[in-house]
């Protein structure tokens with residue numbers, strides 16, 4: 329699984345209320361959810377207007393902390409984000425992201441990557457290349473089991489595939 | 492091996508150790524009126540009308556918005572009733588009470604089993620040696636189809652408790668004190684095993700109180716070494732055997748506590764680890780008291796409250812709301828005269844369920860009000876914007892209801 333895309337930088341402790349504000353929890357339609365992705369952050373407007381499918385989020389520590397809402401990874405995935413690179417992920421966000429098939433990878437030196445850079449992420453090997461600066465790094469890949477689920481496009485697809 | 496390693500080894504068919512990622516076969520999958528309808532929607536989207544993996548191993552409980560308070564909730568409950576009919580699943584409707592307690596009372600699980608469900612406090616099943624995990628919609632939908640879920644095997648913290656509780660001090664005070672020491676992330680990604688002479692003497696209700704609040708330390712699960720009354724309880728189940736750690740078990744950390752000197756504890760707004768001695772808050776005005784929830788809604792909890800309330804009246808202007816965890820608890824409380832005590836004291840008693848653990852139940856607070864609750868969480872906004880929620884034992888809650896201000900039960 330290799331993703332190539334433009335980077336949206338976010339800071340530390342981006343919680344689920346910033347990723348997907350609580351007032352939209354009653355929404356069931358995933359396309360509708362996508363409209364509110366990252367709406368609780370300071371970059372809400374540009375994110376909504378300029379996001380392109382295939383873009384990548386690069387964030388600091390504890391991404392997705394807060395509530396257990398699955399809406400958070402669903403909204404960013406449906407909005408077009410293909411991968412989230414973060415220094416660390418909150419436990420429930422990590423599980424939910426894997427389960428809905430949103431690619432995630434941990435990377436210590438997120439400060440090296442700048443907003444707007446193009447990067448390439450190899451989920452399996454953990455190789456991260458900043459195509460703008462031509463630097464290559466290595467991230468911490470998820471477990472084999474998590475990777476299989478993400479590759480299948482999420483837990484329910486995965487379970488449907490296996491006999 | 493620790494208890495959780497033993498359980499996961501059996502359920503995955505391999506010898507596991509902490510840090511491993513595994514698939515485990517599940518013994519029970521639970522969903523409730525809240526969250527359950529979303530599970531059904533996901534299930535139908537991905538698996539159409541396929542049969543669930545095993546109708547005997549799925550249970551639906553209605554414990555949050557019961558009976559339905561508006562049309563949306565009424566419709567949601569019907570989605571579940573219909574799904575239960577289609578698939579032939581057990582459903583405990585609005586007159587039964589809190590899911591996890593129903594699961595225990597009805598013997599739907601045995602020690603060593605693995606259960607996942609839509610509630611954040613499934614782990615209270617650790618009180619009888621069952622590995623319970625709260626999970627999201629996707630996990631539950633997948634589990635209903637395949638009977639499996641994936642896990643990361645946690646490492647374990649051991650907590651040893653000794654000493655004798657003073658009068659009106661008990662399991663809730665102990666677990667609040669432990670949360671204070673370990674903090675809200677103290678057991679993150681880990682399991683806990685509780686043992687020691689104080690724990691050994693505990694009845695089921697006290698064990699449930701302890702196990703339920705492992706969530707408040709971000710723990711995966713908390714087990715209580717089986718002994719005493721629990722062994723009898725387990726013994727009544729066919730082929731059930733208690734499950735204990737192997738002597739070679741490796742622990743991350745070991746904590747020891749002594750309860751001889753422990754005073755009644757109270758968690759102040761807005762975090763369960765913001766814990767103080769009740770004495771330090773004596774005199775703080777309270778508008779409402781809630782006795783119930785999955786943490787303190789059992790018969791023994793109500794009995795302590797009744798002992799304190801007997802022949803007394805709730806302070807005028809204060810509202811006391813009492814809610815038994817299950818119908819079985821409620822019936823026993825009626826038979827033993829507890830309802831009479833409560834009603835004459837001026838309490839409101841409502842039907843069994845989760846009640847004031849979270850919004851959705853009558854009894855929400857105004858923004859500037861304060862409540863003492865026997866529940867497990869006091870995050871801001873959980874029971875009304877800005878309201879101040881304090882967590883305490885049934886004894887402290889009852890004493891506070893009489894005085895109208897936070898009160899150490901020893902002073903009644």
Ligand code: SF4
Pocket residue numbers: 554555589590591610611612784785786844845846848849867
């Ligand atoms: S009382 Fe609260 S925490 Fe307990 S099962 Fe009900 S909703 Fe969950």
